[in-house]
Amino acid sequence: MKTAQISRRSFIKELGFLGALLFLPLNYRDAVIRPPGAGKDFLSRCIRCGQCIEACPYDSIMALDITAGALAHTPYINPLKTPCYLCQQRGPDGKDRPISKYLRCGEACPTGAIRKILNNKEVLAKVPEEMKMGVSVLNRDICLAWKYDSCGECYYNCPLKDKALRDRPPGELLEDITGIRPYVDQRYCIGCGMCNYVCPVKRHIAKSYMDRTIKLTYFEERYAAMVRNLIGAAGESVKLPAIRVVLRP
Ligand code: SF4
Ligand code: SF4
Ligand code: SF4
Structure with a gap:
């Protein structure tokens, strides 16, 4: 019963x-x-x-x-x-x-x-x-580090730096490169979203060039020209930012 x-x-x-x-x-x-x-x-x-x-x-x-x-x-x-x-x-x-x-x-x-x-x-x-809330995915095609040897904000701000977010994917030969090349190790990422939050590859930064009502912070200004180039080349349908949290499968 x-x-x-x-x-x-x-x-x-x-x-x-x-x-x-x-x-x-x-x-x-x-x-x-x-x-x-x-x-x-x-x-x-x-x-x-x-x-x-x-x-x-x-x-x-x-x-x-x-x-x-x-x-x-x-x-x-x-x-x-x-x-x-x-x-x-x-x-x-x-x-x-x-x-x-x-x-x-x-x-x-x-x-x-x-x-x-x-x-x-x-x-x-x-x-x-x-x-674990979710997991981050990185799109190298619109990542400032992978494309322009710049940024690395996600790597520096991850609470599990060098574990969930690493500099350089294991096993990939990246000789003669000095800057950060972020790589998400999905086994350890908890999906806190800090990388998602700090990544400057965001739509409003690209739009600010045409729309003068959008005011950028000093931090955003640093990356604005590169972000416009990347988002412009990737097209309207690209998912932003370059690193973002999704649900675990
Ligand atoms: S979601 Fe959090 S733990 Fe995962 S890579 Fe981004 S900052 Fe690191
Ligand atoms: S910061 Fe907020 S959401 Fe995150 S663990 Fe603390 S109470 Fe929960
Ligand atoms: S914060 Fe965004 S653009 Fe910068 S290195 Fe990380 S993924 Fe690339």
Whole structure:
């Protein structure tokens, strides 16, 4: 009897999950990056309370809006806007935050939809599976390092530098090259989105040449001419930036 009740309950949960997928607009189906610790059962556990959003000290988490249908109000991370800072001390504003025992989003979640992960460098260095939000993919054809021997911002900013993001792909002979040649080792990338965030190969930089209302930062100006050349040659349909987080297959 108990087994029957449990299986009925899990059947209803599965049904809820499938229902959510059916009502999910196409552009959300393979693109939603969840906070670290969100497991396969995330959708059936998340009650849309927003406590993870409130708890994130870096404002990395947002809620999907009503255009997401059944997924409205569930938390997600848009690395183009703000990546996950893994609750480390220094934030994007240059100010320090107190280090919490667990990653704050999982600590605040009342249902276990986002699991608790200890917040320390040893845990991060082991790259636990439950921490993986997605994985980065690099398009060498529009990468400033591969094309112009410039940049390397993704490599320098990756929290798992020399592990998830390496300088030079193993086994490729790159003689007489001095600059960085980024390579993502997908076994270790957690999909935090920092590389995605800092990569300057972005559409608004290319557009700023024609649209004078777009103001570039000093950082963006440094790369603007090269970015325009690369994006112009690649065409409108190219996916940007040159390194971006996608869901794991
Ligand atoms: S791990 Fe920390 S920085 Fe990342 S989403 Fe969770 S609360 Fe925000
Ligand atoms: S998403 Fe980018 S910055 Fe984050 S671990 Fe992966 S390669 Fe590094
Ligand atoms: S930040 Fe972007 S353009 Fe720069 S090296 Fe990395 S992928 Fe290439």
